[in-house]
Amino acid sequence: MSGLTLRVIRYGVPGLGSLLLFFASFGQIAEIRQLQSQLPGTRDSLQYVDVLNRIGLLIHMKNADSCFYYSVRAKSMADRLNYTKGQGDAFNNIAAALFLKGLYSQALGSFSKALSAYKKIDDIPDVAQMLMNSAITYSAAGNNPNAIQFSRKALNEAGGLAAYGSGNDSIMSMLYANFDNLNPGLSEDSSRNFLQKAEQIAVKYKDERVLLFLKQIKAEKLLDKKKGTEALPYILQSLDMAKRNQWEYHEIEGLDLYGSYFMAKDDIDSAIECYNRMYSLALANGYGYMQSQVLQSLLNCYEIKNDEPQELKLNKLLVNALGQDNENNKSFIGDYIQYNTAQEQVKQLEVINKKNNRKIALLAGLCLLSAVIIIIIFLLYKMSRRHSRTQAILHEKISAQNELLQQSDEFKATLISMLAHDFRSPLNSVLSMVSLLDSSAAFNKEELPRIYRSIDTEVRNILLTFDNILNWIKKQLSGYVFHPEFLTVHELVDESASMFRDQAAAKQIKFQNKVATTLVLHSDKEIVQFVNRNLIHNALKFSPMGGTITVTARRDNKEIIVAVRDEGKGVSKEQAEKLFSFTDSKNGVDKGAGIALTISKEFIHKLGGRIWVESHNGQEGMSQGSKFIYALPI
Numbered sequence: 001m002s003g004l005t006l007r008v009i010r011y012g013v014p015g016l017g018s019l020l021l022f023f024a025s026f027g028q029i030a031e032i033r034q035l036q037s038q039l040p041g042t043r044d045s046l047q048y049v050d051v052l053n054r055i056g057l058l059i060h061m062k063n064a065d066s067c068f069y070y071s072v073r074a075k076s077m078a079d080r081l082n083y084t085k086g087q088g089d090a091f092n093n094i095a096a097a098l099f100l101k102g103l104y105s106q107a108l109g110s111f112s113k114a115l116s117a118y119k120k121i122d123d124i125p126d127v128a129q130m131l132m133n134s135a136i137t138y139s140a141a142g143n144n145p146n147a148i149q150f151s152r153k154a155l156n157e158a159g160g161l162a163a164y165g166s167g168n169d170s171i172m173s174m175l176y177a178n179f180d181n182l183n184p185g186l187s188e189d190s191s192r193n194f195l196q197k198a199e200q201i202a203v204k205y206k207d208e209r210v211l212l213f214l215k216q217i218k219a220e221k222l223l224d225k226k227k228g229t230e231a232l233p234y235i236l237q238s239l240d241m242a243k244r245n246q247w248e249y250h251e252i253e254g255l256d257l258y259g260s261y262f263m264a265k266d267d268i269d270s271a272i273e274c275y276n277r278m279y280s281l282a283l284a285n286g287y288g289y290m291q292s293q294v295l296q297s298l299l300n301c302y303e304i305k306n307d308e309p310q311e312l313k314l315n316k317l318l319v320n321a322l323g324q325d326n327e328n329n330k331s332f333i334g335d336y337i338q339y340n341t342a343q344e345q346v347k348q349l350e351v352i353n354k355k356n357n358r359k360i361a362l363l364a365g366l367c368l369l370s371a372v373i374i375i376i377i378f379l380l381y382k383m384s385r386r387h388s389r390t391q392a393i394l395h396e397k398i399s400a401q402n403e404l405l406q407q408s409d410e411f412k413a414t415l416i417s418m419l420a421h422d423f424r425s426p427l428n429s430v431l432s433m434v435s436l437l438d439s440s441a442a443f444n445k446e447e448l449p450r451i452y453r454s455i456d457t458e459v460r461n462i463l464l465t466f467d468n469i470l471n472w473i474k475k476q477l478s479g480y481v482f483h484p485e486f487l488t489v490h491e492l493v494d495e496s497a498s499m500f501r502d503q504a505a506a507k508q509i510k511f512q513n514k515v516a517t518t519l520v521l522h523s524d525k526e527i528v529q530f531v532n533r534n535l536i537h538n539a540l541k542f543s544p545m546g547g548t549i550t551v552t553a554r555r556d557n558k559e560i561i562v563a564v565r566d567e568g569k570g571v572s573k574e575q576a577e578k579l580f581s582f583t584d585s586k587n588g589v590d591k592g593a594g595i596a597l598t599i600s601k602e603f604i605h606k607l608g609g610r611i612w613v614e615s616h617n618g619q620e621g622m623s624q625g626s627k628f629i630y631a632l633p634i
């Protein structure tokens with residue numbers, strides 16, 4: 001969990017000892033301000049709870065009241081969200097605030113609630129920390145047997161921390177250090193063993209905070225044994241680490257030990273200098289609850305020196321500080337009582353709400369049962385009426401299925417007709433050239449190879465086209481499958497027109513491909529080529545002798561529009577409306593062309609495009625002819 005180290009420092013007063021409440025890092029003003037500015041922009045409710053808890057955690061050593069208020073807000077939100085981790089963190093922070101106020105019994109209650117929350121989510125690291133925090137609180141309250149018992153439970157629980165990864169080694173290090181502090185009956189060897197384990201872990205992971213804490217523990221033990229000279233290096237090292245990392249609270253702890261060192265040497269002036277520095281740091285960092293204890297230490301020093309003016313001055317400061325502490329504690333205790341009262345009221349309201357919810361659920365159940373009975377009666381009535389219409393509905397379904405089968409058969413028949421239509425012209429051209437070979441005597445040796453090559457080219461084109469269409473049809477048997485690729489429109493038009501070279505030559509028809517060579521389409525080649533071939537074939541069929549067929553294409557917004565124009569007689573408006581429907585054979589176009597155009601329309605629609613015809617049909621001011629146009633998305 002998040003948190004900070006907390007030691008109950010000595011201030012030169014015997015018997016308080018060193019304690020380490022389990023929190024992960026000491027609060028710094030910069031981070032507190034950053035988190036406070038972050039709150040208004042936090043939209044995620046769980047994250048909002050975590051930020052509130054983090055602020056309460058970081059601020060608790062500077063202001064227990066603020067810690068309490070932030071934690072109460074976090075707990076209220078966590079309760080509404082049923083966020084167990086947030087509830088545990090909030091209870092832990094509340095307990096820390098109560099601890100700092102000297103409300104040890106209430107702090108133990110909140111630590112216990114935090115422990116229960118962490119157990120629910122199987123959070124072993126935080127469970128171990130809550131047990132040790134409870135042990136520390138028992139120690140501060142003077143209940144050493146319980147302190148020892150809970151510290152042992154914490155150490156036993158921590159046996160499972162290995163499964164949580166190396167990030168929990170610092171927790172283990174603190175557990176060892178606290179266990180040593182809370183068990184004064186340990187032998188020197190055992191004490192040394194626990195401190196060595198803690199130090200080894202801290203050194204391995206470069207955990208300076210734990211190393212600083214261990215140095216202060218060693219210094220305190222040596223001071224208790226009247227070994228000030230041996231304690232001094234540890235004191236100075238801890239002070240250096242605290243200043244370097246700007247850990248003001250730990251600097252105060254180090255100064256407290258330094259003051260004790262000087263007191264043991266009867267160097268009262270140096271001790272006073274240490275306590276004055278402690279007092280300045282406490283004032284600068286808002287550690288209001290420390291001021292009275294530091295002032296008491298200074299007063300003891302001046303009493304030893306018999307400095308009455310300073311004693312009088314410190315007595316006044318001490319009285320004011322104690323009065324302020326008293327007022328603050330009264331206010332805090334009042335707020336805490338109010339908070340507990342509100343919590344009880346909430347619980348009572350929840351009980352009443354549960355009873356009311358049960359009553360509402362019972363009434364809702366009765367209403368639901370009545371509604372079900374009414375629905376059953378209504379359904380029976382509907383079934384009786386529906387039964388009379390069942391035969392008619394079945395008959396309609398059978399008729400519809402027969403109609404679908406008929407349409408399917410018709411489509412298959414038209415598909416076969418379309419294939420025959422699509423291959424009739426190139427096959428007729430090949431047959432014509434074969435017929436010419438019967439009179440091969442009329443050709444010289446130079447002309448025959450050219451005819452053979454033409455026949456070979458035509459047959460190969462027919463076979464290639466046939467294979468492509470056959471493969472495409474096979475792929476469509478289980479349903480339409482779109483196979484897009486990048487296609488150059490100019491090349492597509494040339495390829496389609498090549499199939500009708502001889503037919504165009506026979507009618508002396510000129511073919512113009514005016515499509516830009518840079519125009520590229522992303523679509524299904526077989527479908528596009530089927531449409532191109534049929535539009536060109538249709539234009540050839542209805543073009544007069546010596547006419548011109550022109551193919552153009554342009555890009556417009558998100559479409560590529562291709563147009564095939566002939567110089568035939570054109571079609572009327574009525575014919576144009578029926579041109580793409582093969583079910584009507586009286587549309588002025590032969591049945592084969594009608595089938596091909598209809599299937600072309602279906603294919604274009606599958607590609608997400610559209611197809612239409614524009615015909616001038618001798619309109620005033622315009623030349624005759626038809627323009628078949630289709631548009632496909634880019």
